[in-house]
Amino acid sequence: xxxxxxxxxxxxxxxxxxxxxxxxxxxxxxxxxxxxxxxxxxxxxxxxxxxxxxxxxxxxxxxxxxxxxxxxxxxxxxxxxxxxxxxxxxxxxxxxxxxxxxxxxxxxxxxxxxxxxxxxxxxxxxxxxxxxxxxxxxxxxxxxxxxxxxxxxxxxxxxxxxxxxxxxxxxxxxxxxxxxxxxxxxxxxxxxxxxxxxxxxxxxxxxxxxxxxxxxxxxxxxxxxxxxxxxxxxxxxxxxxxxxxxxxxxxxxxxxxxxxxxxxxxxxxxxxxxxxxxxxxxxxxxxxxxxxxxxxxxxxxxxxxxxxxxxxxxxxxxxxxxxxxxxxxxxxxxxxxxxxxxxxxxxxxxxxxxxxxxxxxxxxxxxxxxxxxxxxxxxxxxxxxxxxxxxxxxxxxxxxxxxxxxxxxxxxxxxxxxxxxxxxxxxxxxxxxxxxxxxxxxxxxxxxxxxxxxxxxxxxxxxxxxxxxxxxxxxxxxxx
Numbered sequence: 001x002x003x004x005x006x007x008x009x010x011x012x013x014x015x016x017x018x019x020x021x022x023x024x025x026x027x028x029x030x031x032x033x034x035x036x037x038x039x040x041x042x043x044x045x046x047x048x049x050x051x052x053x054x055x056x057x058x059x060x061x062x063x064x065x066x067x068x069x070x071x072x073x074x075x076x077x078x079x080x081x082x083x084x085x086x087x088x089x090x091x092x093x094x095x096x097x098x099x100x101x102x103x104x105x106x107x108x109x110x111x112x113x114x115x116x117x118x119x120x121x122x123x124x125x126x127x128x129x130x131x132x133x134x135x136x137x138x139x140x141x142x143x144x145x146x147x148x149x150x151x152x153x154x155x156x157x158x159x160x161x162x163x164x165x166x167x168x169x170x171x172x173x174x175x176x177x178x179x180x181x182x183x184x185x186x187x188x189x190x191x192x193x194x195x196x197x198x199x200x201x202x203x204x205x206x207x208x209x210x211x212x213x214x215x216x217x218x219x220x221x222x223x224x225x226x227x228x229x230x231x232x233x234x235x236x237x238x239x240x241x242x243x244x245x246x247x248x249x250x251x252x253x254x255x256x257x258x259x260x261x262x263x264x265x266x267x268x269x270x271x272x273x274x275x276x277x278x279x280x281x282x283x284x285x286x287x288x289x290x291x292x293x294x295x296x297x298x299x300x301x302x303x304x305x306x307x308x309x310x311x312x313x314x315x316x317x318x319x320x321x322x323x324x325x326x327x328x329x330x331x332x333x334x335x336x337x338x339x340x341x342x343x344x345x346x347x348x349x350x351x352x353x354x355x356x357x358x359x360x361x362x363x364x365x366x367x368x369x370x371x372x373x374x375x376x377x378x379x380x381x382x383x384x385x386x387x388x389x390x391x392x393x394x395x396x397x398x399x400x401x402x403x404x405x406x407x408x409x410x411x412x413x414x415x416x417x418x419x420x421x422x423x424x425x426x427x428x429x430x431x432x433x434x435x436x437x438x439x440x441x442x443x444x445x446x447x448x449x450x451x452x453x454x455x456x457x458x459x460x461x462x463x464x465x466x467x468x469x470x471x472x473x474x475x476x477x478x479x480x
């Protein structure tokens with residue numbers, strides 16, 4: 001139709017001009033089949049409508065036939081070129097789709113891998129945080145390439161920083177045996193041969209202190225099962241070991257003091273009661289003599305018996321005053337202080353909260369024993385002109401303060417007193433343990449102007465209903 005419309009312009013020549021557009025379009029966009037059909041329809045249409053005689057399929061001019069053959073050949077070339085180009089574009093487009101699919105798959109894998117890595121990293125960070133929160137020192141030692149005993153530190157938690165004083169930057173890459181100056185109970189090679197090992201090690205901190213740790217080793221292995229390192233968890237037990245040594249020393253010292261106390265009581269009985277009883281026997285023997293003054297002998301014997309009774313009462317009360325059970329701490333303290341002041345010549349001022357009520361027996365005994373021990377030490381060591389004692393009570397606790405004004409306690413001796421190490425510390429160490437068992441506290445402040453001992457013990461809530469010492473018959477109190 002287009003060629004027929006252009007007939008006035010083009011005439012009878014070049015009847016294939018408009019057909020080329022259809023051939024090129026179909027060959028480029030529609031494929032080889034539609035392109036061939038387009039060429040056939042174009043050739044038939046030109047033969048029928050434009051080659052004379054028109055509207056007829058009769059034999060034409062040989063020149064027109066050669067033109068038609070040329071059209072067919074050139075159309076075949078166009079179709080071949082278009083198909084080749086179209087297929088090339090198709091392959092390229094297919095490759096670009098496949099490439100996009102591969103890229104999307106790769107991106108998806110990367111996203112999945114990144115997510116898994118982030119999750120793994122978060123788990124590692126969480127575990128590392130938990131390890132840092134632990135009070136124990138935890139570090140990992142990796143084997144060296146040489147395979148010899150020992151290794152280098154590859155992980156160092158905050159607990160290790162707190163215990164040893166070395167930061168992670170200072171510890172990583174170091175041999176822990178040299179870093180901590182470790183003393184092993186057995187050769188290191190034997191420890192590393194165990195899958196799990198537990199024992200005690202001695203380490204040095206950054207400031208040079210030697211500490212004892214309870215150490216637990218676990219062998220780390222590769223996927224192939226080969227040992228690659230060890231995880232070491234250490235707990236500081238220095239104070240516990242010191243306490244154990246102090247307890248052993250205290251036990252030995254208690255046994256020694258028991259022997260000394262038995263010896264002292266035996267000597268006191270021999271020197272006092274023994275002498276009195278020997279004199280009494282002599283007096284009784286004289287009663288059988290002819291002409292003996294029986295009245296005088298009986299009077300002397302009675303006096304000796306009175307002295308025996310008084311001496312027995314004194315020894316008994318010093319060991320455990322019945323007054324403590326019968327009248328309470330205040331009365332027992334007054335009795336003991338009066339006797340102490342008389343025997344030692346040291347004035348003692350006692351200040352007791354008015355209306356002091358009875359307390360549980362274990363509290364009264366603990367305070368009375370502390371009073372005995374403190375005044376004994378004052379008499380032996382303080383050289384003080386006087387002693388002030390304050391016994392105060394409130395609804396929640398009872399507090400006893402003993403102040404002397406002597407020469408004070410030397411720092412080294414005070415350290416032994418507080419730790420219970422050495423012979424000087426046994427009395428106070430026992431006193432401290434008794435106070436600690438009752439949930440109380442014992443403190444000592446000492447200088448060259450004197451020493452202040454303070455003991456505070458908590459009171460149970462039901463102790464408020466006990467009788468006061470004012471309600472106890474004072475006739476029960478024996479003479480000092």
